[in-house]
Amino acid sequence: MTVEPEFLQALAQEKISLPDDQLEGLQDYARLMWEWNEKVNLTRHTTWQLFGTRDMLDVTQLANIIPDDHEVLDLGSGGGVPGIPLSIVRPDLQVSLAESVGKKAQVLNDIVSELNLPITVYAARAEDLLHDLRFDTIVVRAVGSLRKLCTWLEPHWASIGQVLAVKGPKWVEERNEARHHGVMKGLQLRKVASYQMPETENEGVILQIWKHGVPVVRK
Numbered sequence: 001m002t003v004e005p006e007f008l009q010a011l012a013q014e015k016i017s018l019p020d021d022q023l024e025g026l027q028d029y030a031r032l033m034w035e036w037n038e039k040v041n042l043t044r045h046t047t048w049q050l051f052g053t054r055d056m057l058d059v060t061q062l063a064n065i066i067p068d069d070h071e072v073l074d075l076g077s078g079g080g081v082p083g084i085p086l087s088i089v090r091p092d093l094q095v096s097l098a099e100s101v102g103k104k105a106q107v108l109n110d111i112v113s114e115l116n117l118p119i120t121v122y123a124a125r126a127e128d129l130l131h132d133l134r135f136d137t138i139v140v141r142a143v144g145s146l147r148k149l150c151t152w153l154e155p156h157w158a159s160i161g162q163v164l165a166v167k168g169p170k171w172v173e174e175r176n177e178a179r180h181h182g183v184m185k186g187l188q189l190r191k192v193a194s195y196q197m198p199e200t201e202n203e204g205v206i207l208q209i210w211k212h213g214v215p216v217v218r219k
């Protein structure tokens with residue numbers, strides 16, 4: 001199988017280099033997701049350029065940070081980013097996806113079984129899962145403001161090692177809003193990665209949020 005030249009070019013633009021088997025897995029995933037996207041609204045990133053730069057840049061930033069063998073929950077997975085590509089580039093992780101819209105969760109189930117990936121899909125609100133399940137790391141991108149996120153997770157920190165939130169340049173305003181509403185009380189937050197978002201002057205960041213203990217990052 002050959003890798004699409006536009007995909008390789010987009011990855012090279014962000015200095016992302018991956019083994020051939022992972023490139024093939026990512027390509028299979030993108031094709032399947034785009035096929036489903038014609039029936040169920042999953043993503044606006046429907047070119048190799050956008051998938052290779054925007055999506056894979058966020059995914060590789062997360063992949064660099066998450067410690068070995070973590071149990072990871074992708075909160076609000078939508079079309080599967082970041083959870084599915086993360087599982088492909090970090091096969092040591094045990095990845096689960098939480099998606100509250102049933103038909104999207106059904107599509108995610110189809111995609112992971114077609115690609116034979118060791119991923120569990122939950123058709124549920126992530127916060128409801130945390131009554132019974134514990135995760136070392138929750139990853140979240142484009143689901144809601146920090147205020148919303150911290151409100152959802154507030155009763156569940158005993159079930160969460162850390163949250164890694166992918167955010168854009170408005171993260172400082174969001175943090176201030178969350179603090180103003182008192183939903184960050186007792187929580188620690190630090191910026192663990194910062195990178196320029198493609199084709200913009202904007203900064204993308206990964207925010208680490210935790211309550212108990214001292215969470216580690218990989219580097």
Ligand SMILES: C[S@@+](CC[C@H](N)C(=O)[O-])C[C@H]1O[C@@H](n2cnc3c(N)ncnc32)[C@H](O)[C@@H]1O
Pocket residue numbers: 043075076077078079080081082098099100101104124125126127140141142143152
């Ligand atoms: C804008 S999409 C983002 C999808 C994906 N994370 C991305 O970055 O492309 C947000 C998704 O989160 C889902 N969602 C919102 N709140 C949720 C919650 N509390 N638990 C699980 N899924 C949620 C929505 O149904 C939607 O599919």
